Amino acid sequence: MDGPRAPKENELPKVLEFLNTNLRPNSNWSIASEYPTALSPSNIGNIRIITEGNTVLSHAVLKPLIIKTPAIVFKVGAIGSVVTDTQRRGQGLSQQILKECLAEAERQECDVALLWTNLYDFYRKLNFELAAFEESIVLDKEFNANSSSLKFMQDTHVSAEAIHRLYNQHTVGSVRNVADVRKFLSIPNTLLYTAWDAQGQLTAYAVEGKGADLNGYIHEWGGSVSNLLALFSWIRKEKKTPFTIILGQHSLNLITALKAIPGATHNEGYLGMIKMTREKQLFGKIKRAARSLGIADLVLEKIDEQYRLGVGTDVIEFTDEKDMVRAIFGPLPEIPNLKPETMKTLEKVLPVNLWIWGWDSI
Numbered sequence: 001m002d003g004p005r006a007p008k009e010n011e012l013p014k015v016l017e018f019l020n021t022n023l024r025p026n027s028n029w030s031i032a033s034e035y036p037t038a039l040s041p042s043n044i045g046n047i048r049i050i051t052e053g054n055t056v057l058s059h060a061v062l063k064p065l066i067i068k069t070p071a072i073v074f075k076v077g078a079i080g081s082v083v084t085d086t087q088r089r090g091q092g093l094s095q096q097i098l099k100e101c102l103a104e105a106e107r108q109e110c111d112v113a114l115l116w117t118n119l120y121d122f123y124r125k126l127n128f129e130l131a132a133f134e135e136s137i138v139l140d141k142e143f144n145a146n147s148s149s150l151k152f153m154q155d156t157h158v159s160a161e162a163i164h165r166l167y168n169q170h171t172v173g174s175v176r177n178v179a180d181v182r183k184f185l186s187i188p189n190t191l192l193y194t195a196w197d198a199q200g201q202l203t204a205y206a207v208e209g210k211g212a213d214l215n216g217y218i219h220e221w222g223g224s225v226s227n228l229l230a231l232f233s234w235i236r237k238e239k240k241t242p243f244t245i246i247l248g249q250h251s252l253n254l255i256t257a258l259k260a261i262p263g264a265t266h267n268e269g270y271l272g273m274i275k276m277t278r279e280k281q282l283f284g285k286i287k288r289a290a291r292s293l294g295i296a297d298l299v300l301e302k303i304d305e306q307y308r309l310g311v312g313t314d315v316i317e318f319t320d321e322k323d324m325v326r327a328i329f330g331p332l333p334e335i336p337n338l339k340p341e342t343m344k345t346l347e348k349v350l351p352v353n354l355w356i357w358g359w360d361s362i
Helices: 009-023 041-046 093-107 120-124 160-167 178-185 225-239 252-259 279-292 321-329 340-346
Strands: 002-005 047-052 055-068 073-084 112-115 129-139 151-154 191-196 202-210 213-223 243-247 264-276 298-303 306-311 314-318
Touching: 002 093, 009 041, 009 047, 009 055, 009 073, 041 047, 041 055, 047 093, 055 093, 073 093, 073 279, 093 112, 129 252, 129 321, 151 225, 160 178, 160 202, 160 213, 191 225, 202 225, 213 225, 225 243, 225 252, 243 252, 252 264, 264 321, 279 298, 306 321, 306 340, 314 321
Parallel strands: 073 112, 213 243
Antiparallel strands: 002 047, 047 055, 055 073, 112 264, 129 243, 129 264, 151 191, 191 202, 202 213, 298 306, 306 314
């Protein structure tokens, strides 16, 4: 067997054929069109495969993302399309390839690695943990919102520059350029809903679906709360069926407005499974953010095999890396031994906002 390694350029068609066979057997498009910034020649150096002769046995891809928040800029290594040939499972190939993706994420100075899965026990063996917050609100019933001055459309033939302008108003999310947005708009099975004012300016947008995934889920959106409510109202009436809006916990105003809609159902979940890849670098960023809030004595460190968290001399220790991931990104683990004033100070910094929009998921 050869690998884990990056494929050669002339091997990429064979790699995509392997992924299409194993992950998209019933689709009439290539999986590469669903993940145009990850499964592409420009990201081939971050794809990992194990081969035997001319046969691909296992695959995973790493996509480094720059994630901005009001206080911190992270580098996140998103990992996806993890799959091993059905005849070669149970031989540790996926674990080998994941370890190589994690090593590459560390080499590229990613603060954390992130993936989306329901195989929690498998990934916990590699010290991934469910963490960070995801809110979802189901609009079960039609509702009215003020939309008298707006025009609505469903069409992906929209200016990428206009979408990018509204996207950049978000305070938390990945850093994108217009070319990225243009690629995302071409993803199969994407429904783009838009709202326009009387002057023909884009005021809100919402994206449903992404290839074989996220059907019935609005996973991208942008615009003011009032314009988004008007757009969601129009979508609900047009679809005539319930749909779900996915939000980061930092979207407080929109979450509050959506929860107030009669019949709306609210659920809380996790962003994904997270593992620290450059702990010291991550801790340093958070401590700098704390100092900007006037907290000069935040303790966030690893000494030998112990993780330490607290303020000043009031500190607790974790032996499990996964507990520290939850302490940083939420939900906080049970911390019974810290003073109330210490917890109050920690809550000014933690959990840290982290959000990956649907188009960036791989």
